[in-house]
Amino acid sequence: MISSPSGASQYHEVAARLRDAIAAGEYPRGGQLPTEEKLAERLGVHRVTVNRALSILRAEGLVYVHRGKGTFVTEIPPIRRNAVLRYSREARERSGGRGAFATEITALGRAPRSDVTVSRAVPPSRVAAILGVSDQDKSCVRRARLMYADDTPVQIADSYIPLEIAGGTAIEDTDSGPGGIISRFADLGLAQARITEEIDIRPPSTDEAEFLKMSPDQRVYDVTHTGWTANGRAVEVCLHVMPAHQWRLEYEWPADQQPS
Amino acid sequence: MISSPSGASQYHEVAARLRDAIAAGEYPRGGQLPTEEKLAERLGVHRVTVNRALSILRAEGLVYVHRGKGTFVTEIPPIRRNAVLRYSREARERSGGRGAFATEITALGRAPRSDVTVSRAVPPSRVAAILGVSDQDKSCVRRARLMYADDTPVQIADSYIPLEIAGGTAIEDTDSGPGGIISRFADLGLAQARITEEIDIRPPSTDEAEFLKMSPDQRVYDVTHTGWTANGRAVEVCLHVMPAHQWRLEYEWPADQQPS
DNA sequence: GAGTGGTCTAGACCACAGA
DNA sequence: CTGTGGTCTAGACCACTCG
Numbered sequence: 001m002i003s004s005p006s007g008a009s010q011y012h013e014v015a016a017r018l019r020d021a022i023a024a025g026e027y028p029r030g031g032q033l034p035t036e037e038k039l040a041e042r043l044g045v046h047r048v049t050v051n052r053a054l055s056i057l058r059a060e061g062l063v064y065v066h067r068g069k070g071t072f073v074t075e076i077p078p079i080r081r082n083a084v085l086r087y088s089r090e091a092r093e094r095s096g097g098r099g100a101f102a103t104e105i106t107a108l109g110r111a112p113r114s115d116v117t118v119s120r121a122v123p124p125s126r127v128a129a130i131l132g133v134s135d136q137d138k139s140c141v142r143r144a145r146l147m148y149a150d151d152t153p154v155q156i157a158d159s160y161i162p163l164e165i166a167g168g169t170a171i172e173d174t175d176s177g178p179g180g181i182i183s184r185f186a187d188l189g190l191a192q193a194r195i196t197e198e199i200d201i202r203p204p205s206t207d208e209a210e211f212l213k214m215s216p217d218q219r220v221y222d223v224t225h226t227g228w229t230a231n232g233r234a235v236e237v238c239l240h241v242m243p244a245h246q247w248r249l250e251y252e253w254p255a256d257q258q259p260s
Numbered sequence: 261m262i263s264s265p266s267g268a269s270q271y272h273e274v275a276a277r278l279r280d281a282i283a284a285g286e287y288p289r290g291g292q293l294p295t296e297e298k299l300a301e302r303l304g305v306h307r308v309t310v311n312r313a314l315s316i317l318r319a320e321g322l323v324y325v326h327r328g329k330g331t332f333v334t335e336i337p338p339i340r341r342n343a344v345l346r347y348s349r350e351a352r353e354r355s356g357g358r359g360a361f362a363t364e365i366t367a368l369g370r371a372p373r374s375d376v377t378v379s380r381a382v383p384p385s386r387v388a389a390i391l392g393v394s395d396q397d398k399s400c401v402r403r404a405r406l407m408y409a410d411d412t413p414v415q416i417a418d419s420y421i422p423l424e425i426a427g428g429t430a431i432e433d434t435d436s437g438p439g440g441i442i443s444r445f446a447d448l449g450l451a452q453a454r455i456t457e458e459i460d461i462r463p464p465s466t467d468e469a470e471f472l473k474m475s476p477d478q479r480v481y482d483v484t485h486t487g488w489t490a491n492g493r494a495v496e497v498c499l500h501v502m503p504a505h506q507w508r509l510e511y512e513w514p515a516d517q518q519p520s
Numbered sequence: 521g522a523g524t525g526g527t528c529t530a531g532a533c534c535a536c537a538g539a
Numbered sequence: 540c541t542g543t544g545g546t547c548t549a550g551a552c553c554a555c556t557c558g
Contacts, residue, residue: 008466008476009545009546009547010546010547011546011547012476035523035524035525036524036525037523037524045547045548046547046548046549047525048526048527048547048548048549049546049547049548051525051526051527052546054525055526056463056476056477059477060462060463065524065525065526066524066525066555066556067524067525067526067554067555067556068523068524068525068554068555068556068557069523069524069525069555069556069557070523070524070525070556071524071525078460083511083513084513087515087516088516089516182515191515192515193514193515193516194512194513194514194515195512195513195514195515196510196511196512197510197511197512198508198509198510199459199508199509199510199511200338200508201461201479201481201504201505202320203316203320206268216268216272216316217316217319219461219479219504221461227515244461244479245461248458248459248460249458249459250456250457250458250459251343251456251457251459251511251513252454252455252456252457252513253343253344253454253455253511253513254453254454254455255347255442255451255452255453255454255455255487256347256348256349256453269526269527269528270527270528271527271528295542295543295544296543296544297542297543305528305529306528306529306530307544308528308529308530308545308546309527309528309529311544311545311546312527314544315545325543325544325545326536326537326543326544327535327536327537327543327544327545328535328536328537328538328542328543328544329536329537329538329542329543329544330537330542330543330544331543331544
């Protein structure tokens with residue numbers, strides 16, 4: 001590592017080199033990288049420098065480490081989440097009630113799985129504010145979903161619905177029935193007419209990192225999804241948390257849509 | 261730093277502590293943190309460990325460093341980009357032709373500025389594929405914008421329009437005229453009927469990092485925006501690059517929109 | 521036990537800011 | 540010139556995997 005052409009630090013240089021080598025196919029997808037010791041020797045730097053470079057590529061989701069075994073190139077292409085199709089009636093019918101998530105995962109040739117836990121819960125204050133309910137009491141039905149692709153955890157999705165709406169209805173059943181809970185809102189005369197989503201990027205919380213098997217240096221998409229009735233009442237807030245390197249988000253809409 | 265309750269490494273522990281202290285207002289927005297030496301002494305760790313912890317908070321955009329001066333808490337709230345409103349006719353009229361970006365920045369009490377460079381250029385191959393043009397020739401008009409809020413660089417936006425459409429039209433003028441270039445497409449009988457956006461997260465390229473004043477450990481939103489006519493022709497692709505910690509993305513759409 | 525990666529301390533040197 | 544943060548090397552120790 002004699003030259004440092006771009007002026008960047010050595011560990012960024014090493015990271016860039018390895019990134020390029022992976023992109024060039026020099027280390028195949030799923031394949032193992034040389035040990036840090038070997039890389040250090042080959043590049044003429046200390047092992048700690050290589051380790052720091054690899055920690056960058058790890059944070060980008062380009063490689064992962066099996067501790068005690070070695071460092072490997074990530075092989076999985078990103079999951080595409082089309083937010084609009086997810087919630088369209090046509091897609092619900094086309095998918096035969098399997099749900100948007102199952103469609104997304106199946107599209108990649110992987111097997112979807114999803115665990116649902118329904119409870120009555122205290123909503124996060126941000127959610128309570130949107131729904132106009134108390135954030136002190138168990139004022140919501142919470143549908144907590146943990147989602148997998150081929151047994152790899154890929155998403156956490158927590159839906160909150162005011163107890164006043166969902167209490168005692170089919171929304172409290174684990175199996176949300178044909179067409180998903182969207183259809184249950186329609187059954188209750190509270191059809192969702194408009195959807196909003198807010199997207200943030202942040203590091204995972206400790207719990208999230210554990211479930212999603214992420215390092216604290218990686219990032220998650222934090223999507224706040226809200227369903228509104230035609231007269232502007234928020235009836236459902238869903239918080240989606242997804243590893244940023246695992247997903248690609250897609251949106252589409254008519255160009256001259258009027259804000260409502 | 262005797263206790264390591266969560267099992268995480270010391271530098272992650274230190275990062276978490278400082279993150280909490282900042283959230284608690286112990287270090288006010290815009291204020292300076294103690295020196296690394298002081299923090300190291302106070303926490304009973306080596307300065308290098310504190311430095312590594314701070315590099316995490318830097319990557320998150322929570323603090324920034326003036327080299328030689330010290331480390332400071334970031335004071336700026338995220339810029340909200342509502343993708344749908346941006347391109348609605350109503351918003352164009354309401355903003356009096358100032359454009360969506362100016363509206364977003366003004367909403368935060370900051371002063372927008374934008375430099376436009378128009379040229380004929382070779383599009384990136386991904387863009388060429390969407391537009392159905394050659395990626396060998398200068399087959400596109402490129403409108404490259406560099407955008408600032410109070411002289412802070414906040415976005416790079418490169419629009420590509422097939423030369424066949426834009427060549428010799430008002431789209432090649434630096435001043436895109438009333439209603440922006442969206443209105444120029446309508447003038448040409450190629451009104452955009454549908455918009456799609458794809459969102460990715462990645463580290464900045466060297467050039468992007470330099471212009472946006474980012475560290476290589478930070479992340480950008482990479483938004484591929486495409487405008488389609490009613491009969492499904494892609495007439496414009498715009499690549500937006502924004503520091504992820506500086507922006508929040510918002511979308512909204514009617515719940516039962518038919519995919520087109 | 522040998523091999524892997526993850527981390528910490530220690531000491532050093534550098535670049536930059538400001539008096 | 541001093542004080543700030545950024546990085547590198549060096550050596551050490553730990554946790555985990557696998558034979």
